[in-house]
Amino acid sequence: ISIISFIALIPINLRDKRITQIDENLPEALKYMALVLKAGGTTETAFAEASNAGYGPVSTEFKTALKQLREGKNFDEVLRDAANRSGSILFQRTALIIIDAKKAGAGIADVMTQIAEDARDVAHIRRERHSRTTIHVIFLLSSSLVLAPFIFGFSIGIVNYINQGIASAVPGAKTGGLCDLSLML
Numbered sequence: 001i002s003i004i005s006f007i008a009l010i011p012i013n014l015r016d017k018r019i020t021q022i023d024e025n026l027p028e029a030l031k032y033m034a035l036v037l038k039a040g041g042t043t044e045t046a047f048a049e050a051s052n053a054g055y056g057p058v059s060t061e062f063k064t065a066l067k068q069l070r071e072g073k074n075f076d077e078v079l080r081d082a083a084n085r086s087g088s089i090l091f092q093r094t095a096l097i098i099i100d101a102k103k104a105g106a107g108i109a110d111v112m113t114q115i116a117e118d119a120r121d122v123a124h125i126r127r128e129r130h131s132r133t134t135i136h137v138i139f140l141l142s143s144s145l146v147l148a149p150f151i152f153g154f155s156i157g158i159v160n161y162i163n164q165g166i167a168s169a170v171p172g173a174k175t176g177g178l179c180d181l182s183l184m185l
Contacts, residue, residue, distance in 0.1 A: 015087065018057050022088040025055040027120040029062070030094065034112035043075050043108070061086050076102070090119060 032053055033046040041049070047069060051062035065082040069075065076099045083095035094115050101111040 019086070019088045021056045022058050022061070022086050023090045023119075023123060023126075025058045026088070026091055026094065027116040027123065029053070029055040029058045030112045030116040030119070034109040034116065037109035037112070044069050047078075057086070058091075061091075090122065094119065 029050045032055075033050045036046040036049045037043070044066065047062050047066040051059045051066055053059060055062075061082045064085070065078045068078045068081065073081075079095045079099060083092040086092075097115055098108060098111055102108055
């Protein structure tokens, strides 16, 4: 069962790692795309620049989106498809906000800049929460690994003391061996 669960967890772990990389690189990619758009570039140019900038899985998704954009799909469909393929909830929400802002007539570059800042803040909060939790877990594990032998030794010492007291107080009383208790602890 453990081997099968381990084999099943490998693809899940790889997918989660990819989603984490997308969430980490998305704010920078959006900011880069916003700068390209502010400089007068088109959405196709922004996708091309971001796909070549080396943002990991985000760049891969943008390369696929660029191919679809060049094949004739409109920007909204391409961005929505890229977000859905990525598996990242942050990317999906970001894509929906950008699409809605574009439909409302807002400047895409300004919206991307604001979303990039918000996404960066969300990622910072997530990292901070993870580090705080990790510190507590490490403390509990290390303290249990250090204190457990002392507690077990103290317990065996008390049981041995009581055992010797019973043996000396009652003549002919049978005292149990501590080998089983020592082995168990």
